[in-house]
Amino acid sequence: MPKCNYYHENPRFYVGIDCIIFGFKDGKLSLLLLKRNFEPSKGQWSLMGGFVQKDESTDHAAKRVLRELTGLVKVYMEQVGAFGEVERDPGERVISIAYYALINIDDYDRELVQSHNAYWADINELPTLIFDHREMVDKARNLMKQKASNKPIGFNLLPELFTLTQLQTLYEAIYGEAMDKRNFRKRVAEMEFIEKTDEIDKTGSRRGARLYRMNSDVYRKTRKFRI
Amino acid sequence: MPKCNYYHENPRFYVGIDCIIFGFKDGKLSLLLLKRNFEPSKGQWSLMGGFVQKDESTDHAAKRVLRELTGLVKVYMEQVGAFGEVERDPGERVISIAYYALINIDDYDRELVQSHNAYWADINELPTLIFDHREMVDKARNLMKQKASNKPIGFNLLPELFTLTQLQTLYEAIYGEAMDKRNFRKRVAEMEFIEKTDEIDKTGSRRGARLYRMNSDVYRKTRKFRI
DNA sequence: TCAAAAGTGTTAAGTTTACACCCATGA
DNA sequence: TCATGGGTGTAAACTTAACACTTTTGA
Numbered sequence: 223m224p225k226c227n228y229y230h231e232n233p234r235f236y237v238g239i240d241c242i243i244f245g246f247k248d249g250k251l252s253l254l255l256l257k258r259n260f261e262p263s264k265g266q267w268s269l270m271g272g273f274v275q276k277d278e279s280t281d282h283a284a285k286r287v288l289r290e291l292t293g294l295v296k297v298y299m300e301q302v303g304a305f306g307e308v309e310r311d312p313g314e315r316v317i318s319i320a321y322y323a324l325i326n327i328d329d330y331d332r333e334l335v336q337s338h339n340a341y342w343a344d345i346n347e348l349p350t351l352i353f354d355h356r357e358m359v360d361k362a363r364n365l366m367k368q369k370a371s372n373k374p375i376g377f378n379l380l381p382e383l384f385t386l387t388q389l390q391t392l393y394e395a396i397y398g399e400a401m402d403k404r405n406f407r408k409r410v411a412e413m414e415f416i417e418k419t420d421e422i423d424k425t426g427s428r429r430g431a432r433l434y435r436m437n438s439d440v441y442r443k444t445r446k447f448r449i
Numbered sequence: 450m451p452k453c454n455y456y457h458e459n460p461r462f463y464v465g466i467d468c469i470i471f472g473f474k475d476g477k478l479s480l481l482l483l484k485r486n487f488e489p490s491k492g493q494w495s496l497m498g499g500f501v502q503k504d505e506s507t508d509h510a511a512k513r514v515l516r517e518l519t520g521l522v523k524v525y526m527e528q529v530g531a532f533g534e535v536e537r538d539p540g541e542r543v544i545s546i547a548y549y550a551l552i553n554i555d556d557y558d559r560e561l562v563q564s565h566n567a568y569w570a571d572i573n574e575l576p577t578l579i580f581d582h583r584e585m586v587d588k589a590r591n592l593m594k595q596k597a598s599n600k601p602i603g604f605n606l607l608p609e610l611f612t613l614t615q616l617q618t619l620y621e622a623i624y625g626e627a628m629d630k631r632n633f634r635k636r637v638a639e640m641e642f643i644e645k646t647d648e649i650d651k652t653g654s655r656r657g658a659r660l661y662r663m664n665s666d667v668y669r670k671t672r673k674f675r676i
Numbered sequence: 677t678c679a680a681a682a683g684t685g686t687t688a689a690g691t692t693t694a695c696a697c698c699c700a701t702g703a
Numbered sequence: 704t705c706a707t708g709g710g711t712g713t714a715a716a717c718t719t720a721a722c723a724c725t726t727t728t729g730a
Contacts, residue, residue, distance in 0.1 A: 428703080634683080
């Protein structure tokens, strides 16, 4: 394929990556935010970000940025979209691509997160964020909610073994509304890939609660999910 | 806001725009495609595209690109997402942002379209497209289908006055499946913003069919839509 | 007079919602 | 023994799906 001058008439742009990192902490949906200790906007809250590099796809860049903050690899991520207002970043023209990630809050590298000056914030009590990051968060949250209602992505936010109460609390946090316990469990019982294990969690109650596990192989056979 | 060297360590990229232009033609959902008479990939089919310029947002660039092809302004457009594989455009590294547009097929500037060597193609019989354009189309189609099911965006594909048979045929084309006429009309009757007019369309049948109109002001009051 | 599209209701099936009590355990 | 969270079923309300005939008119 010959290089062609047509391209070179056009301007080039910094392409940023911003990550909306969801976690499930103390029964609440939370985001991992950075208190910036660098300019621009030092001291303010922002999403974890970075720039796309020459030799990497945007999806790859998003995974790299997430890894730089959390140490995690193989994380569930989805693109939220491109944010391209001319003045969105007051420092320079940057076109940014937002991604959301769902991580298990027990797994990440705490030192790495600490060294970036990052903290978990309840999604319903977010501080003011720089630039258009709030818009990114809102769009990510809506997309995630939509997807979580018909694809089993929520399990990425839970430990491998979880109780049905944890699962219900998670979905209540995602939807922002209470659910009926019996109706919820009826629906779970219909999904064969949510498997009962032999184990009991004794930490949440005196009686103890049955632990369940998501079985991806079983899910692949039916691909039916609806909570 | 001081400029800061941090940005300048990073590479810059051409940022492309690609438009998935939906129309409703002869009872079928169609896309406006270009038979490229320029390199690279001359002679092959592609989406209408362009490049983001210095002084415009990506949304603005998408509207401009659409206007360059169709002459239309104030068109319904939604972003599909960013496509950022390293080798997606074999000519140069280009990160492209795809948008879909819904246009009324009676309105566009035919000469302009002709001069770009563009043609309507039935969405179910698309030719092979260059680069990752097929992927963009598939993602756009899914997003549009999803959105059309709970927001009244489909009316952008119809003339101002339309018959219920046209409306049903449109939704059958969007969903790719047949619908029951009586159930369909029952649902339409529940939506007050789909208003019966005094006019009759005599072109589609001997008997003639009642023409309807979408009233956006009435829609804004209820915002209930479900087909 | 007949072909072709427009228009019109009812019933059964399926889904969703509402709701309250007993169980097991450790402190 | 009691406070705490875990676990369980049924009936009513609502929504969705299936289904067939009459009307109008121009050729």
